[in-house]
């Protein structure tokens with residue numbers, strides 16, 4: 001499907017019905033009535049659903065001749081669902097688990113993925129991932145035959161493939177294929193790359209097959225990187241189910257830069273998938289949905305259909321209320337695009353998974369700081385045009401190849417600014433970027449494992465006048481030429497954890513400045529570099545000083561940001577979207593509170609009062625400002641190129657609309 005059609009036909013409100021059914025539900029589908037099913041969906045403002053062709057267990061919910069029909073299923077449940085929904089104008093995609101299929105694995109052990117120990121069943125890991133399929137085995141053709149069977153018989157609108165991200169397989173087909181490609185099974189990184197390659201091959205084969213039947217299908221592959229998705233993105237985020245609250249804001253700001261439509265797929269469960277009796281607080285479900293909308297995305301809610309085929313009434317009442325509120329905003333969200341001026345550059349997002357562990361925590365840390373500071377930013381992988389951004393942030397581990405370096409040099413020469421940190425832009429004997437290399441000398445990795453940051457007066461606003469601990473070290477650097485150091489680093493009396501056969505050194509007071517710099521800017525101040533991985537430090541330790549310092553640097557680089565917000569707490573989110581002649585300011589005020597050992601809960605919205613908004617107009621003249629969907633006017637003034645307004649009370653979420661002449 002071409003991207004214009006995809007945008008036009010992409011749903012605003014979807015439901016993903018999980019339907020993994022253990023054997024033994026002898027009344028499967030017993031109470032399903034097409035008209036009632038459709039009425040439930042319609043009432044909840046649902047336009048599009050995912051239902052099951054084949055579940056993780058490997059059972060099919062249609063009369064398959066290739067796979068295994070769910071034991072005891074007496075009619076074509078999937079077909080009936082498709083028929084009823086299509087007649088009512090609700091579009092239907094069908095789900096296949098590609099990587100897991102226990103029925104196939106039980107009957108064809110030779111189709112299973114083999115782990116490094118030579119096992120095909122990993123009984124020590126009794127979750128549903130304990131048997132995995134191998135895409136290079138006979139399973140490949142079997143699986144495609146099942147997809148073809150569905151495409152031949154059902155007028156589906158899309159196909160959804162789950163569990164594509166399988167771990168490395170040491171089975172004979174994979175080993176022989178690796179050897180023919182010159183891949184060394186002894187090398188961990190080669191194995192990761194080969195698994196990545198096998199996944200993308202499987203995806204391409206499915207795409208080709210689908211293309212032989214239809215060219216207007218939505219195709220999505222869970223576990224495949226966003227940049228390889230052919231038609232759209234379904235961002236799976238269950239904040240209470242293991243994804244946490246950092247994932248959505250970071251990832252949605254990336255996928256929206258890829259030029260394809262996208263929704264977030266959250267879940268209604270208290271815990272995760274499969275928790276049929278778990279229901280999150282309504283405020284939490286609304287928060288995920290509105291967070292997507294505030295980033296110009298649309299919504300999908302994950303549910304699990306009970307075996308008898310009737311959606312849970314209370315679940316759909318809640319979904320109906322949440323989607324009802326979202327639907328009221330349609331006039332201002334249709335075709336709205338995000339508005340940003342900063343980008344976090346993370347080239348590893350396009351990678352083959354080898355860097356995954358090494359980059360953990362960097363993006364969420366970087367994203368959190370910018371979000372808390374209320375900057376308008378995207379996350380990019382480096383393939384897109386940089387010219388629409390005023391500043392790029394290269395957090396902690398951005399290694400630029402020659403093509404990316406050339407792009408960055410050009411970006412700088414056209415007036416762009418770069419803030420980087422840690423190992424970003426370093427090479428063996430200096431910095432990769434010319435302007436940075438002329439401003440700083442790279443001495444190597446930082447030798448002191450516990451340092452203290454002393455920020456110079458010019459950038460010390462709101463920071464305590466003392467050495468602030470840097471927990472995770474990066475590189476050691478000193479200014480050179482006309483480069484200017486904005487922060488000195490102190491060293492401790494000892495390195496943390498030193499062992500002298502009598503004591504482990506745990507209490508580390510600062511001894512003296514060590515001569516290294518924590519922050520250097522080039523003479524033009526177009527390039528700034530933190531010696532330490534500021535993003536990972538913030539992610540792991542959440543010391544507000546790091547964020548405040550980054551904010552002070554950004555204030556100096558971008559003295560007039562698009563949006564300034566006061567009296568919205570640090571956890572509040574402020575984003576911008578735009579339609580022709582309109583800007584929408586989205587304000588979110590919710591706190592995921594840590595409850596007990598692991599859970600983060602949003603039980604109700606938080607309240608903020610007298611929220612001050614300063615929006616840069618860039619020459620536009622505002623005709624009216626109002627709250628949506630109520631239409632209530634919002635008084636404003638204009639001064640120094642900014643629209644200024646005060647929202648007296650914010651309860652959870654508010655959209656503010658500015659309409660231009």
Ligand SMILES: [Zn+2]
Nearest residue numbers: 134169171174
């Ligand atoms: Zn294999």
